[in-house]
Amino acid sequence: MDWWFDPRRTYDDNVRNGPFGPFDGHPPERDAPTTPAERFLGHTVRRPFGIAAGPLPTARHCAAAFSHGFDVNVYKTVRSRAMPAHPFPNTLAVRVDGDLCAEPGVTLLVDGDLDTAHSISNSYGVPSPDPDQWQPDMAAAAASAANGQVLVGSCQGTRDGDDTALIADYARTAQLVAETGAGAVELNLSCPNEGTGALLCFDTPLVARVARAAKERIGDVPLVLKIAYFRDDDALASLVRAVAPVADGIAAVNTLPALLVDAAGRQALPGPGRETAGVCGASIRWAGLDMVRRLARHREASDEAYTILGVGGVLTADDYETYRHAGADAVMTATGAMRDASLGRAVSALAR
Numbered sequence: 001m002d003w004w005f006d007p008r009r010t011y012d013d014n015v016r017n018g019p020f021g022p023f024d025g026h027p028p029e030r031d032a033p034t035t036p037a038e039r040f041l042g043h044t045v046r047r048p049f050g051i052a053a054g055p056l057p058t059a060r061h062c063a064a065a066f067s068h069g070f071d072v073n074v075y076k077t078v079r080s081r082a083m084p085a086h087p088f089p090n091t092l093a094v095r096v097d098g099d100l101c102a103e104p105g106v107t108l109l110v111d112g113d114l115d116t117a118h119s120i121s122n123s124y125g126v127p128s129p130d131p132d133q134w135q136p137d138m139a140a141a142a143a144s145a146a147n148g149q150v151l152v153g154s155c156q157g158t159r160d161g162d163d164t165a166l167i168a169d170y171a172r173t174a175q176l177v178a179e180t181g182a183g184a185v186e187l188n189l190s191c192p193n194e195g196t197g198a199l200l201c202f203d204t205p206l207v208a209r210v211a212r213a214a215k216e217r218i219g220d221v222p223l224v225l226k227i228a229y230f231r232d233d234d235a236l237a238s239l240v241r242a243v244a245p246v247a248d249g250i251a252a253v254n255t256l257p258a259l260l261v262d263a264a265g266r267q268a269l270p271g272p273g274r275e276t277a278g279v280c281g282a283s284i285r286w287a288g289l290d291m292v293r294r295l296a297r298h299r300e301a302s303d304e305a306y307t308i309l310g311v312g313g314v315l316t317a318d319d320y321e322t323y324r325h326a327g328a329d330a331v332m333t334a335t336g337a338m339r340d341a342s343l344g345r346a347v348s349a350l351a352r
């Protein structure tokens with residue numbers, strides 16, 4: 001496997017020396033580009049398809065993604081202050097037969113063979129440089145988008161006190177992202193590394209306050225909310241009603257949580273608080289598709305008009321089409337793009 005974001009290397013190595021393999025030096029590999037013809041959050045894009053928040057932590061990674069035919073790319077989630085990554089390793093191959101169950105407490109065996117895995121874990125802890133570092137880099141990433149391409153900047157608040165402080169931190173960080181010239185701001189409300197039982201996206205009143213505060217600070221720049229899998233459809237409907245007045249888009253899903261163990265039944269990832277990690281890839285495709293269908297249904301039953309960004313288990317151009325048919329206005333991939341750098345061009349080549 002020719003990884004360009006390489007899970008066999010530390011996060012810092014990826015940031016400092018990546019991207020690798022097919023993205024190394026990111027030579028332009030544009031086949032005859034498709035004419036921009038589709039709308040995405042007020043932008044005209046070639047294809048509403050690209051790389052989800054995660055594997056693009058620098059402007060170099062983003063420029064490479066744009067060169068390889070991924071047209072809507074998300075710069076990895078940043079914060080208002082520097083934060084280190086969780087200790088290595090972070091991404092392991094997980095063995096899942098079929099669909100990963102969304103019930104809490106599922107235990108999965110890590111089997112070590114990343115090159116053949118279709119589902120992987122992701123336990124980075126949302127590291128971030130300081131804004132003095134990431135703001136100019138994100139601005140360079142936004143500037144590397146060609147005609148018909150858009151950079152989305154992802155960010156999240158850091159809890160360091162009460163809800164009011166968290167809301168203020170989300171809003172301030174969103175503003176810092178908007179200042180870079182990113183075409184949209186995505187708020188990560190579904191970070192599985194900060195306690196899966198208490199994901200922010202499940203607290204509807206708090207999410208509504210965070211979204212309103214962020215929107216006030218970013219003005220006309222489109223606001224996207226990234227959420228986790230909702231088992232409770234009434235809770236999803238109520239979240240959507242609460243945020244629809246200020247959210248321009250909803251992205252779903254983030255990873256599904258699972259307990260990871262090695263062959264001896266021991267905790268697979270080192271360190272306290274890392275018994276559970278987010279799982280992504282083929283085994284969560286059903287969850288992304290289910291959320292897209294439900295978000296489309298809720299939108300149809302109301303007079304709301306949010307854009308739906310479908311994420312989860314997109315490994316092939318067929319998966320892209322399945323998501324579009326399910327109701328996604330845009331489709332994103334993290335695991336699939338890491339495994340296959342040619343996926344952007346494969347989607348570009350699809351007939352309109």
Ligand SMILES: Cc1cc2nc3c(=O)[nH]c(=O)nc-3n(C[C@H](O)[C@H](O)[C@H](O)COP(=O)(O)O)c2cc1C
Pocket residue numbers: 052053054055076077091122124126154188226253254255280281282284311312313314332333334335336
């Ligand atoms: C290496 C890696 C890092 C990730 N980091 C982030 C992140 O910083 N912020 C975020 O919102 N999602 C993050 N994600 C989750 C992805 O954006 C996506 O929601 C999830 O992986 C499901 O898509 P997939 O099945 O295509 O991987 C990360 C995923 C991977 C694989």
